[in-house]
Amino acid sequence: MPQSVIILGGGIIGLSCAFEAALRGYEVSVVETGAFGGQASGAAAGMLAPYSENTDQPDAFFRLCLDSLRLYESWNGKVEELSGMKTDWVRCGSLNVYRHEADLLPLQSRIRWHNEWGARAELVKGEALRKLEPGLSHDIAAALYCPEESHIYAPSLVAALEIACRRLGGQLYGHAGHLLDLAFSQSSGVTVRMSLLPEINADRIVICSGAWSGALERWLGIAIPVHPIRGQICSYESMPDDLRHMVFSSQAYWVNKPIGRMVCGASEDVAGFDSSVTDRGIQRLIRASERWLPQLAGRDTAHRWAGLRPATMDGMPLIGSVDGKPGAIMAAGHYRNGILLSPATAMLVCDLLDGQAPADQLAAFSPGRFTA
Numbered sequence: 560m561p562q563s564v565i566i567l568g569g570g571i572i573g574l575s576c577a578f579e580a581a582l583r584g585y586e587v588s589v590v591e592t593g594a595f596g597g598q599a600s601g602a603a604a605g606m607l608a609p610y611s612e613n614t615d616q617p618d619a620f621f622r623l624c625l626d627s628l629r630l631y632e633s634w635n636g637k638v639e640e641l642s643g644m645k646t647d648w649v650r651c652g653s654l655n656v657y658r659h660e661a662d663l664l665p666l667q668s669r670i671r672w673h674n675e676w677g678a679r680a681e682l683v684k685g686e687a688l689r690k691l692e693p694g695l696s697h698d699i700a701a702a703l704y705c706p707e708e709s710h711i712y713a714p715s716l717v718a719a720l721e722i723a724c725r726r727l728g729g730q731l732y733g734h735a736g737h738l739l740d741l742a743f744s745q746s747s748g749v750t751v752r753m754s755l756l757p758e759i760n761a762d763r764i765v766i767c768s769g770a771w772s773g774a775l776e777r778w779l780g781i782a783i784p785v786h787p788i789r790g791q792i793c794s795y796e797s798m799p800d801d802l803r804h805m806v807f808s809s810q811a812y813w814v815n816k817p818i819g820r821m822v823c824g825a826s827e828d829v830a831g832f833d834s835s836v837t838d839r840g841i842q843r844l845i846r847a848s849e850r851w852l853p854q855l856a857g858r859d860t861a862h863r864w865a866g867l868r869p870a871t872m873d874g875m876p877l878i879g880s881v882d883g884k885p886g887a888i889m890a891a892g893h894y895r896n897g898i899l900l901s902p903a904t905a906m907l908v909c910d911l912l913d914g915q916a917p918a919d920q921l922a923a924f925s926p927g928r929f930t931a
């Protein structure tokens with residue numbers, strides 16, 4: 560008989576785990592407080608950029624990010640095929656841009672370890688840089704060019720995952736209200752009681768509740784120091800040639816989407832669970848846009864929005880089994896890289912469900928590591 564699993568939270572992480580579990584033959588139910596993808600996942604810029612996001616050293620987190628990037632093409636192909644939807648995955652490469660020669664020194668060691676990990680990463684300057692990306696401000700001294708990095712349209716990806724999960728037979732419960740109770744028993748598995756849903760039961764549960772995961776402490780019996788970091792973000796109307804690569808600067812990043820929008824993000828604010836947009840937050844992005852991409856000067860933003868990233872104390876996600884709670888697995892705290900990390904997280908979670916998870920790879924992400 561197939562085993563059943565409840566996924567608590569219907570963002571990119573929950574839906575990805577549900578998708579992979581359904582593909583592997585599990586009976587899957589996804590329980591979501593609000594709308595699927597209605598929180599951080601629907602707000603994300605969708606950059607798949609392990610090299611640009613990990614600038615210091617190749618640690619366990621970087622390796623997970625890289626594994627995930629390398630899974631993306633085939634993973635996204637499956638999602639598109641099973642949903643019948645396009646997700647606008649684009650491998651355009653990225654440019655990390657610098658104004659001052661002094662900034663270039665640390666880049667040499669970064670290029671060295673990027674190359675050691677099999678990535679083409681190179682320093683581009685002067686005329687070669689202008690040719691590669693004509694819209695950049697002319698006082699930019701150089702850029703680190705990473706051709707492997709890509710991006711995806713996150714709202715389409717979550718919508719496609721939702722459809723694919725349903726087509727694979729998953730039971731998806733949106734607008735289920737808040738969690739009232741979570742009970743574990745050796746004989747009858749896990750029971751979830753939500754305020755707007757009849758009680759449901761399964762053999763296992765995967766907690767994917769993003770920035771709200773800390774609220775599960777009382778049921779899981781471990782410390783879950785996940786907190787929300789608000790990201791404010793905006794977009795401009797754009798033409799395909801406005802920007803050919805993703806561009807990362809010290810003040811903002813830009814990515815040109817096939818739907819005709821140039822996305823510019825994002826602030827990192829401590830604002831509790833307030834996901835409103837402030838004029839101050841967006842004005843900083845507008846000023847950065849004018850400074851690094853002069854073509855955007857004077858253009859109005861087309862959209863402004865915000866989301867709450869799930870941050871942890873050490874910057875690493877919580878992925879693994881919960882000690883003392885049979886059948887409970889966590890997958891939360893993906894902070895700035897949840898879209899990138901979704902395929903690799905889904906694989907690890909489903910390897911855990913299958914009883915085959917690589918313990919050495921999971922050690923750094925143990926959900927119990929904050930519990931004294």
Ligand SMILES: Cc1cc2nc3c(=O)[nH]c(=O)nc-3n(C[C@H](O)[C@H](O)[C@H](O)COP(=O)(O)OP(=O)(O)OC[C@H]3O[C@@H](n4cnc5c(N)ncnc54)[C@H](O)[C@@H]3O)c2cc1C
Binds near residue numbers: 769867
């Ligand atoms: C502005 C911005 C830009 C970003 N850009 C990128 C990017 O370019 N690349 C990248 O990789 N990442 C990016 N991120 C980060 C990425 O969005 C997050 O890491 C990712 O969305 C986290 O996914 P999640 O499923 O854990 O969380 P969420 O998407 O927040 O989903 C968690 C879900 O759980 C639900 N929930 C909470 N509690 C319960 C409960 N008790 N029961 C049931 N449901 C519950 C919530 O309603 C929510 O829908 C960005 C984030 C922001 C805000």
